[in-house]
Amino acid sequence: MQSNKPRLPHLKDLTTDNITDNVNTVNALNHDNARFRYVLERLVTHLHDFSRETRLSTKEWMVGLQFLTTAGQVGINGPSEFHLLSSILGLSLLVDAMDHPKPATATEGTLLGPFHTDDAEHLQNGALISQDTAGEPLLVVCAIKDTSGKPISGVDVDIWETDSTGHYDVQYANRSGPDGRCVMTSDAEGKFWFKGIVPVSYPIPHDGPVGQLLKSLGRHPWRPAHMHFTFEKAGWDKLVTALFMRGDQYETSDVVFGVKDSLIVNLEEITDKSVDPETGDSLSSRYGVSSGTKLLRYDFVLVSEEQSLSLRNDQSREALERLGRKVRVVDGLPVPDVDSSRE
Amino acid sequence: MQSNKPRLPHLKDLTTDNITDNVNTVNALNHDNARFRYVLERLVTHLHDFSRETRLSTKEWMVGLQFLTTAGQVGINGPSEFHLLSSILGLSLLVDAMDHPKPATATEGTLLGPFHTDDAEHLQNGALISQDTAGEPLLVVCAIKDTSGKPISGVDVDIWETDSTGHYDVQYANRSGPDGRCVMTSDAEGKFWFKGIVPVSYPIPHDGPVGQLLKSLGRHPWRPAHMHFTFEKAGWDKLVTALFMRGDQYETSDVVFGVKDSLIVNLEEITDKSVDPETGDSLSSRYGVSSGTKLLRYDFVLVSEEQSLSLRNDQSREALERLGRKVRVVDGLPVPDVDSSRE
Structure with missing residues (x-):
């Protein structure tokens, strides 16, 4: 049975230290859009780092979820x-x-x-x-x-x-x-x-x-x-x-x-x-x-669009270099070069 | 007139490089709860770093806002x-x-x-x-x-x-x-x-x-x-x-x-x-x-509660030390020590 799912990582016994890598791995398995993969990988990493650095408590996390839930239920006729x-x-x-x-x-x-x-x-x-x-x-x-x-x-x-x-x-x-x-x-x-x-x-x-x-x-x-x-x-x-x-x-x-x-x-x-x-x-x-x-x-x-694009690309390259990742441009937006982004 | 607002920073001409510090400064001005200040400061910093590292485009940001807005409008009778x-x-x-x-x-x-x-x-x-x-x-x-x-x-x-x-x-x-x-x-x-x-x-x-x-x-x-x-x-x-x-x-x-x-x-x-x-x-x-x-x-x-609290405190201290911040415990949760958290 396992042979039907050869690409699945073994998602068990996840800890505060290994959960981020595992979530990022499973999110990247079946998605071909490199830009989306990159944005999601940074989002998950920052979300996890935020909670690790604050040692977010269950009580605080519930306050946050309630804030978002309430926020979603107002402003339907005005700005979100x-x-x-x-x-x-x-x-x-x-x-x-x-x-x-x-x-x-x-x-x-x-x-x-x-x-x-x-x-x-x-x-x-x-x-x-x-x-x-x-x-x-x-x-x-x-x-x-x-x-x-x-x-x-x-x-x-x-x-x-x-x-x-x-x-x-x-x-x-x-x-x-x-x-x-x-x-x-x-x-x-x-x-x-x-x-x-x-x-x-x-x-x-x-x-x-x-x-x-x-x-x-x-x-x-x-x-x-x-x-x-x-x-x-x-x-x-x-x-x-x-x-x-x-x-x-x-x-x-x-x-x-x-x-x-x-x-x-x-x-x-x-x-x-x-x-x-x-x-x-x-x-x-x-x-x-x-x-x-x-x-x-x-x-x-x-x-001009050309001048702005060139400036945006320069700034993107610089930002990703600061992260230690070589950059590739996909649909006008930066993603890390696959070969250099895996440690 | 300015003398009535002596504690306000000068929030003008903010750039991709200085906006994070300024948002964090204004958020911390009038709030006495050190833990809340710390959680919000890390949240804003990670949110900004996420967008800086991805060079998030306006179009992508709008997709994200729409995702959250739609998420808020469903699940009212089920789990959020x-x-x-x-x-x-x-x-x-x-x-x-x-x-x-x-x-x-x-x-x-x-x-x-x-x-x-x-x-x-x-x-x-x-x-x-x-x-x-x-x-x-x-x-x-x-x-x-x-x-x-x-x-x-x-x-x-x-x-x-x-x-x-x-x-x-x-x-x-x-x-x-x-x-x-x-x-x-x-x-x-x-x-x-x-x-x-x-x-x-x-x-x-x-x-x-x-x-x-x-x-x-x-x-x-x-x-x-x-x-x-x-x-x-x-x-x-x-x-x-x-x-x-x-x-x-x-x-x-x-x-x-x-x-x-x-x-x-x-x-x-x-x-x-x-x-x-x-x-x-x-x-x-x-x-x-x-x-x-x-x-x-x-x-x-x-x-026992005592054993768990001790373990949690040890792990918190270790996590904040990794961030280069000395820790203080407020209401059982870590916040950076004020003297060492300001660079």
């Missing part, structure tokens, strides 16, 4: 608690930084957050993206360039922000359609502009287990005021970023660790005398906004 | 998917082994599993614990001793097994009360005995994300036939264990890694001539069972 957990533990920012590394000359990225949707309307330049009349009017005028300063046209820009109470449209149970969000395309000069409202700071949802964790740690749940952007065009590395309003009281304590100095902006105020620096046109007549409207200007700099 | 996940990744066994280390002279432990309940009836010696008439009758006769062979009376023994189809009572939506389980107390001679059915092998629930993971890994979901036991008495280390029927086809491939050689038993068959080796009484008349009934005999050996 697991997404929030990933954000407040810094994992979301870390993953973005690795997946989209930027050279110093490009606009920095930051985490996507859980409030992006795929149903935003495609609007024309100049459109109003927020129907919230209680918000403070804001004109946003941006350009998209490459690292040599050349404009990039035809970039799809996804934009989303909260309403004036600090809630995204998806947080309302009676949401009838997208609001406070849109997709635009940069024009021939790489420009896009729209009207929205001045972003406000807001707490992430904190009525579930993640909120309880923050509370028990004495951490506040607030994000500083910001507006989200993503940029996509074939041949260019996708940029996931956000702009932060300078002076926010949470600027240096963002609950999800997303603020970068280069992404903090000063808002201007449009007066009758404000002119476009390039054309000399009056801003209020050029963009159809009244005097007193706040203005956000920003130039985004994209890097 | 997180409990199953912990078991199939070997974490459950590992935690039990660390929390209840045994000297070589004691009965080995194994994982609790997700099917223990707190509502089992307290039955007298000799009782029938399974109402399943389709099962093969089994007489179980056990003794409980200390490591010197002295009987231990008054031990509360929790026992549970599946029915003949491989399902625990809690897996039936129409469960009206406990079946296939009971609590007994060892008598003055440290003995307990009961009638049940011969355990059968069974697959763990595998219709959710954990089942899909097993399938994608080419792993089967089966556990070899076994019967669960826990032993509790003040002054003695709680023993969580199970006995496995020799010859089961899954004996060396238990999906949750729980089999130990010392816990595998041979079943005997009672005949008219079978006698109690100590008293010489006929077994069938002594226990009121008919000829042909299967018999399981086992002597369990418990260790």
